[in-house]
Amino acid sequence: MKWDTLDEEPCSLSRTIAVIGDRWTLLILRECFLRVRRFEAFQSALQITRHLLSERLKKLVRFGILRRVPYSEAPKRYEYILTQKGLDLYPIIMAMVHWGDTHMGDERGRPLLHEHKTCGKQFDPVMVCSECGEPLHAKQVHVHPGPGRKEAIG
Amino acid sequence: MKWDTLDEEPCSLSRTIAVIGDRWTLLILRECFLRVRRFEAFQSALQITRHLLSERLKKLVRFGILRRVPYSEAPKRYEYILTQKGLDLYPIIMAMVHWGDTHMGDERGRPLLHEHKTCGKQFDPVMVCSECGEPLHAKQVHVHPGPGRKEAIG
DNA sequence: CTCATAAGTCTGAAAAAGGAACTGACTTGA
DNA sequence: TCAAGTCAGTTCCTTTTTCAGACTTATGAG
Numbered sequence: 234m235k236w237d238t239l240d241e242e243p244c245s246l247s248r249t250i251a252v253i254g255d256r257w258t259l260l261i262l263r264e265c266f267l268r269v270r271r272f273e274a275f276q277s278a279l280q281i282t283r284h285l286l287s288e289r290l291k292k293l294v295r296f297g298i299l300r301r302v303p304y305s306e307a308p309k310r311y312e313y314i315l316t317q318k319g320l321d322l323y324p325i326i327m328a329m330v331h332w333g334d335t336h337m338g339d340e341r342g343r344p345l346l347h348e349h350k351t352c353g354k355q356f357d358p359v360m361v362c363s364e365c366g367e368p369l370h371a372k373q374v375h376v377h378p379g380p381g382r383k384e385a386i387g
Numbered sequence: 388m389k390w391d392t393l394d395e396e397p398c399s400l401s402r403t404i405a406v407i408g409d410r411w412t413l414l415i416l417r418e419c420f421l422r423v424r425r426f427e428a429f430q431s432a433l434q435i436t437r438h439l440l441s442e443r444l445k446k447l448v449r450f451g452i453l454r455r456v457p458y459s460e461a462p463k464r465y466e467y468i469l470t471q472k473g474l475d476l477y478p479i480i481m482a483m484v485h486w487g488d489t490h491m492g493d494e495r496g497r498p499l500l501h502e503h504k505t506c507g508k509q510f511d512p513v514m515v516c517s518e519c520g521e522p523l524h525a526k527q528v529h530v531h532p533g534p535g536r537k538e539a540i541g
Numbered sequence: 542c543t544c545a546t547a548a549g550t551c552t553g554a555a556a557a558a559g560g561a562a563c564t565g566a567c568t569t570g571a
Numbered sequence: 572t573c574a575a576g577t578c579a580g581t582t583c584c585t586t587t588t589t590c591a592g593a594c595t596t597a598t599g600a601g
Binding site for chain 4: 271272273276284286287305309311
Binding site: 436437438439459461462463464 | 588589590591592596597598599
């Protein structure tokens with residue numbers, strides 16, 4: 234597998250994997266959604282080596298997930314902020330959190346609860362069909378080739 | 388980071404990452420949802436080395452995502468079938484596909500289209516709040532510690 | 542007997558990750 | 572003004588994973 238051109242595959246899942254398909258990147262994104270923005274903060278939260286953190290942040294900036302914004306001129310210092318493209322990863326993260334809550338939980342209960350500010354309630358994320366609004370299940374979905382070629386789930 | 392105990396972290400995202408947080412595993416799951424079930428079929432579809440495929444399938448079986456079911460007694464041959472726990476990963480895969488469609492597309496258009504058998508229409512997956520049914524956005528969600536401890540997105 | 546198929550295992554080389562010290566441009570406090 | 576601290580990285584070396592491809596075991600077909 235040529236991982237360096239995975240983002241050009243005719244499969245949307247491969248293209249997504251090219252960007253967020255590794256453990257450190259996902260953990261970095263978790264911190265981003267928890268409003269962590271600075272190099273030192275990521276490093277101490279995750280205990281990732283500085284080398285890898287530096288490389289992963291560059292990659293996320295290159296793919297337009299994060300913006301590198303100066304917050305101090307002298308000395309030059311930057312922080313990393315989610316772009317809209319990055320914010321749009323939220324459903325992926327939430328789907329993963331929800332699966333973990335459901336299938337990997339232990340007797341201690343959920344680590345975090347989520348409150349929807351809009352309605353004020355504690356909620357779970359549910360994936361529904363954009364057309365009929367019903368919850369989606371794998372077996373109710375039929376795939377067929379789109380204009381960007383056939384094969385693969387997406 | 389001790390990746391081997393990631394599934395015991397007090398964070399549902401970490402626990403999910405422990406299971407599906409690598410590129411090959413996600414691609415193997417893609418094939419599972421496309422109804423691929425046998426060792427040789429995975430291998431030729433993905434061009435993954437047999438060694439890694441073997442290891443990843445074992446891991447998915449160990450975590451209860453796949454079941455190893457005999458389909459021939461002599462010689463003994465097995466196929467790998469998604470369990471309910473595995474089928475429940477569908478929203479994660481679909482969320483990734485949808486993000487790829489939206490943000491990593493090219494001029495050729497989508498590689499695959501999805502039809503919801505229930506309503507008969509071509510659809511996109513949408514993540515909504517289980518309580519009010521409104522689409523979820525990162526900024527409308529407030530997290531607070533649950534019984535299984537604080538910190539981390541989930 | 543020989544070839545083909547399926548599901549793996551083994552091995553040596555290449556790539557990625559890990560650990561820890563180092564750099565450079567400041568700021569703060571004594 | 573001198574030492575110590577902060578922040579955002581970079582460099583270097585070791586250990587672990589991954590990769591590519593050959594080998595194995597069991598069996599059926601011709």
